[in-house]
Amino acid sequence: MDVQEATAEGTSTAENGEVKRDGRKQFSMGSGDILEGKLIYDGSVHADGRVEGEVRVTGNIDVANGATVKALLEGGNVTLKGQVEGMVTARDKLTLGKNARLSGDIQARRLQIDDGATLNGHVRMGDFEHQASGQ
């Protein structure tokens, strides 16, 4: 436990917003945070505030309600509750929450769209050209 905490602290100092959760890293943003650029991350991302660019993770992507994302998103399970503009790829499951507003193409193995969500884009389900990546 001590060793794990130490490694967690060491990585957290190296990378902003990292939190240890069940042996997985998470990049967590606040509602006032801004991320611009390309993020390739071995873990999960909780996106909030404003994100512009490209986010590719090996874990899951969670876009919070109220967040504004203009980016290419790629993750295992992708859950959208905020406003997203850009292509979204979910290697496993993509979920659009009731407040989600997505303008962009979708590629997902499984898809769930809750009543109230807004979607404008092309939807593809099945195998993927892009593999999980970052590497």
Add this chain to the structure above:
Amino acid sequence: MSTRRPASRVATPVPAENGSNNGGRSSIVLGPRDRLVGELYVEGDLRVVGTVEGNLEATGDIEIAGSGKVNGDVTAYNRLTVGSDASLIAGDVRVARLTVEDGATFSGKVSMSKQTAAKAPAPAPAPHPLHEAQLQPVAEIPPPQPVAEIPPKQPPEPVTVQVAETPTPPAAVTPMQKSRISVSEALNRTVAGPSQQKSKVAPTPPPKPIQQKGKRR
């Protein structure tokens, strides 16, 4: 067996609930054994449990439930629901509200902004004869004819207004002038006429007899 068959027939179509009118809106159900190849336009709701190969359009809700499979464009003015075991493989999906349950197969181009949902159906129904019949009279009656008729009316209107204004003075003037002219002419004519006649007639006869009478007496 005889008891099962009518029971199953009643269960799949459910004519009493679905085939009848629901407040003037029709509701169509394609059961699990039903199959549609072609286009379907429904003023009301549509529930697909069977197989559809073609385009669907409904003014109400469209629900693809059970093991329903739809291969074609789908336009729902209100709501589209794709069940967990259902499949929708479409080119275009135009809906106002969309629900896709986990496990469903769904692909296509989705347009569901409020503007597209409200406006897209308007151009979309153009191919349907029903909509053409509904749209054409509405479009023909109000805009062009009154607009086209009004401007031509306006130019004549001022003319009529001028006529309406002018007639009183000129109408009053012309009769006066005519009457004056006619009276003066008539007077001149009458004066000249009778005076000459009187002068010719009056002097000539009386003096003759007077002179004759006086001379005779």
